[in-house]
Amino acid sequence: MEEAVSSACEWYSASLLIFSENVGPLVYYAHLLPLIASLLLGFFVILASRRALVHWVLFFMTLMFSAWVYFDLILWASPSPEFVMFFWSSIVVIELLIYTSCLYLVYLFCNDQKDVSIWTKLAISASFIPIILFAHTGYNVLGLSPDCDEGAIEGPLIQYLYLIEVLLIFWIAFLATRAYLKITDSLKRKQLAVISVGTIAFLLLFTAGNFTLIFSVGPLYDQYKLFGMPIFAGFVAYSVIRFRAFNLKVFTAQILIVASALLIFSLLFLRTIDNVRIVTIFTFALVCALGYVLIKSVRREIEQRELIEKQEQELEIANREQESLLNFISHEIKGYLTKSEAGFAAIAEGDYGAISDSLKTMSRSALGEVRKGVATVMEILDASNFKKGTVSYAKKTFDFKAATVSVIEELKPSAAERELSLDFSPDEGVFTVTGDEDKLKQHAIRNLIDNSIKYTPTGGQVHVKLACSPGKLRFSVEDNGVGITPEDMKRLFTEGGHGKDSMRVNVHSTGYGLYIAKQIVESHGGKIWAESEGQGKGSRFIVELPIT
Amino acid sequence: MPEQIPVTTKESGAMFDKNSKIFFFIFFLSIACSLAATYYNIMVLKNFRIFTEENVPEATDVYYYVFDFITGRNSN
Numbered sequence: 297m298e299e300a301v302s303s304a305c306e307w308y309s310a311s312l313l314i315f316s317e318n319v320g321p322l323v324y325y326a327h328l329l330p331l332i333a334s335l336l337l338g339f340f341v342i343l344a345s346r347r348a349l350v351h352w353v354l355f356f357m358t359l360m361f362s363a364w365v366y367f368d369l370i371l372w373a374s375p376s377p378e379f380v381m382f383f384w385s386s387i388v389v390i391e392l393l394i395y396t397s398c399l400y401l402v403y404l405f406c407n408d409q410k411d412v413s414i415w416t417k418l419a420i421s422a423s424f425i426p427i428i429l430f431a432h433t434g435y436n437v438l439g440l441s442p443d444c445d446e447g448a449i450e451g452p453l454i455q456y457l458y459l460i461e462v463l464l465i466f467w468i469a470f471l472a473t474r475a476y477l478k479i480t481d482s483l484k485r486k487q488l489a490v491i492s493v494g495t496i497a498f499l500l501l502f503t504a505g506n507f508t509l510i511f512s513v514g515p516l517y518d519q520y521k522l523f524g525m526p527i528f529a530g531f532v533a534y535s536v537i538r539f540r541a542f543n544l545k546v547f548t549a550q551i552l553i554v555a556s557a558l559l560i561f562s563l564l565f566l567r568t569i570d571n572v573r574i575v576t577i578f579t580f581a582l583v584c585a586l587g588y589v590l591i592k593s594v595r596r597e598i599e600q601r602e603l604i605e606k607q608e609q610e611l612e613i614a615n616r617e618q619e620s621l622l623n624f625i626s627h628e629i630k631g632y633l634t635k636s637e638a639g640f641a642a643i644a645e646g647d648y649g650a651i652s653d654s655l656k657t658m659s660r661s662a663l664g665e666v667r668k669g670v671a672t673v674m675e676i677l678d679a680s681n682f683k684k685g686t687v688s689y690a691k692k693t694f695d696f697k698a699a700t701v702s703v704i705e706e707l708k709p710s711a712a713e714r715e716l717s718l719d720f721s722p723d724e725g726v727f728t729v730t731g732d733e734d735k736l737k738q739h740a741i742r743n744l745i746d747n748s749i750k751y752t753p754t755g756g757q758v759h760v761k762l763a764c765s766p767g768k769l770r771f772s773v774e775d776n777g778v779g780i781t782p783e784d785m786k787r788l789f790t791e792g793g794h795g796k797d798s799m800r801v802n803v804h805s806t807g808y809g810l811y812i813a814k815q816i817v818e819s820h821g822g823k824i825w826a827e828s829e830g831q832g833k834g835s836r837f838i839v840e841l842p843i844t
Numbered sequence: 845m846p847e848q849i850p851v852t853t854k855e856s857g858a859m860f861d862k863n864s865k866i867f868f869f870i871f872f873l874s875i876a877c878s879l880a881a882t883y884y885n886i887m888v889l890k891n892f893r894i895f896t897e898e899n900v901p902e903a904t905d906v907y908y909y910v911f912d913f914i915t916g917r918n919s920n
Contacts, residue, residue: 347859349859352859378887382882385886386879411864414863431881432882434892442895449895
């Protein structure tokens, strides 16, 4: 065999097995860029999480790809026949490991990232049996070719490998398509789609490169197959950004910066003009500096986003607990107030015997206060029920004008007490509405008129109007009271949406009245809004409801 | 925000079950043995040919070379 070695090609020696003057820059460019992209992808993924199987499979695949690229460079650069023979024979095993790990990766995405069964593993590994048995034999690589550019003469095992590779690509495509049609979660479907398309593109390019060798297109075309890895890395990065396919955080920014820096750095090996080298080095330094700043800012942004997400969750829980507590307290207080109401009413009506005038006055006053308390608690409870969506409506046809008249009659004493003029000017005709009369009366009509009375200073005016237009009625309450500032207008119909000065004018306001009114009007297919020229210039509340 | 998918594969947090661990051990051991055999055959025994212009096989001839498992050498 010494004789064989001495008759090998007269090539220069190679440092680190891969750097030799026999190899052109295009070969290094085609190999080193995908090699670095692959290693970066693999290490970023595994450093992000070492607990996830899907990360380990991707890491293993990129590691095998890197090994393949390194072995291939040895085949290009090494002058040693033994090295060429050994690495040529070994690369077959590595190549099949790349394909099968890609299949495993897609399997995991199809299977909700859970491991596949032992039978599936056995089925996949069956393709290795001929390779394991015959990799060291002449069925794999026969010997060295007299043509130094050709390298080695391959045996039938290589043809088997190419056939298996094609079958594995079909397997992946079939698996991904079947799972895509089956998965209902749209995010998981998108993750699977992007990863599968990236994997198939990567493997197709690799296989296409192999076929250029079979059909003797030329060894140079074979180089382009390695660019499938940067494409695959791009797909993985996209799946991370858009669909959070892997548990990676600043991965995208990091890989973008490192890849850009390496691309610029790699130009140093292609361009030998000194001026270009200086510009390249300067650009490389700039990209590194800017990249560092960018990665730092992205990291900070992600930390802030995670903090906001965490706080949002905590706030949601606190809000739920608070609502539940509010509901409980309101129910309890309502019970006590109702009992007190009944007690004061009985005393005032003389159910416990004749009482003095002063006691009667006190009882009536207390009864009025308790009733206000009940109304307040009921308002809070109603708002809570609206929020929970547990409100039901007893809808029937009724006359809206008559309902308005009855509410105005009820509120006239309050208006008179505050020396306000309260008038009603309806259009002619009947305003028939289908809806929950009690709720509309209580929360829409009464609430709006009552608000105007409360927020209009002594001696003011409250006008209630009812107009009819095709298909709907327009109910409005206009006053010359405190008015609404544009700032208050924004939160007028929200939960607890107090105006800035409303608490000063009406200390008993819960802030839920208009919120409830809006919920009720909208659930009847209507609209409610407010108009005001500003503070101190009065306000107008308008309700539109469909008429029957 | 899209919901984050689970990162662990099993409730226990273990990556593989016992059968899978045995499978991977045997699988990678087989591959290591195959590579070791390749190394021994080529690097130690130097059992390969260097063809010359005169004896280079045709593409179809490649399939008729038979490996002799007893001597560990290629023959035709």
